[in-house]
Amino acid sequence: MNVEKLLSWKGAGPGPLIYFIGIKGTGMCALAELLHNSGFSISGSDRDEVFYTDGILKELGIPYVESFAPEHVPAKADLVIYSAAYSAETNSEIAEAKKQGLPVLKYTDALGVYSAGFDSAGIAGVHGKTTTTAMAGTLIRGAGLPARILAGSAVAGFGGRSTLILGDKYFVAETCEYRRHFLSFHPHRIILTSVESDHQDYYPTYESIRDAFIEYAKLLPVNGELIYCADDPGACEVANSINKGRVKLIPYGFTASGNFKIVSYKAEAERSVMRIAAFPGELRLRVPGRHCALDAAAALALTDSLVRAESGSWTAEAQEGVRKALEDFRGSRRRSEVIGEAGGILFMDDYGHHPTAIKTTLEGLREFYPRRRLVLSFMSHTYTRTAALLDEFAASLEKADLVVLHKIYGSAREAYQGGVNGKTLYEKTKALRKGVYYEEEPLGAVELLKGLLKPGDLLLTMGAGDNWKLGKALFDHYSQEAPR
Incomplete structure (x- = not known):
């Protein structure tokens, strides 16, 4: 059985045996859950470090070992799927599976094969993928559509998981641009949130990352749909590169024309209130910022496309279901x-690690919580990104009242030989503004922040690194101090 037929298997009794190497990863665990739900026999391996996915795997009854060793690989496995974090050169189990002649797929390739079995939609962009995917799943559920959703992080409304299983007709997944991983996906629809320079270790220029998104958009079939942010120049550039007679272009945003133009937006009483041209009445969000309003418009555009594909038109019940679902949306793990x-x-944590995401998130929080002083702990991720966008990083921190910076959270995938480090960003930021501090290790800032924080403040830990531990330590400290 080839892997395409294998991953589209539907039958009674125990299904084909699939072994996951790196099964605790967010995407790996999510794909394992989707296949487990379809009747496949799933097992796997990973490190012994505890992740939030440990609880999910145990709840599902999926067995896994917490080490890597060649003898773990089942000789009768029908397929081995491995995390993109590993390779045959660095992982003995991948090498063993290949030695045994077992079918072996990288996670992103397996996701692509899986997507071919559905009417699939890919959510792409440098910023906003996870929130948009989470919102799309939330609205699709509100509209009562038979879909499966795979987000890039745990979502509160998905029961703390990154998957939502509502049926077997449509599949909506977050798709990643790094190393062109999204080119394995089989989209009928694509949401494109943003395109700008990022992942400089792989895309050295803006043009190189833009061209990857163009290549992805060109995977759309005849009459496929590209739902793109009209407020983002890079997304517009990609849309303008597509043969408009072949693919339907659907713009959304504050400057968009057509059905998904955001015609009004305001923040009041810790809610974002917006109106979208083709949707009756106000829509309300509990998550802050205009960038989240854009994500909501994108999710609504996709939901609208699926509603029309499924039943031809909206019912009043579906409209009200979507309206309520959007206001109930509480965000996803590490996204505000x-x-x-x-x-x-108030303690918050956010994954933002690109200057544009930092700037829009801080602006949104400032607008959403106008009476709170905004105290930021930021940990930059990758030396190459920090070096390439140093001035932009320093400028992006403007809206915070106080800023604590840390060392750069490096990546094993880069081989940076330059001289930029955490103190370089600190000096650059300090030259632009007051209220900037530096602590190399995030937990080293505990005592500093105890002396700076006041009742009424908002402490935000931000970045793709591990400075979230600083926020947790301080939250635990102040929780223990609370009167009992």
């Missing part, structure tokens, strides 16, 4: 995630 409030201080 509220950790809690203690000592009068």
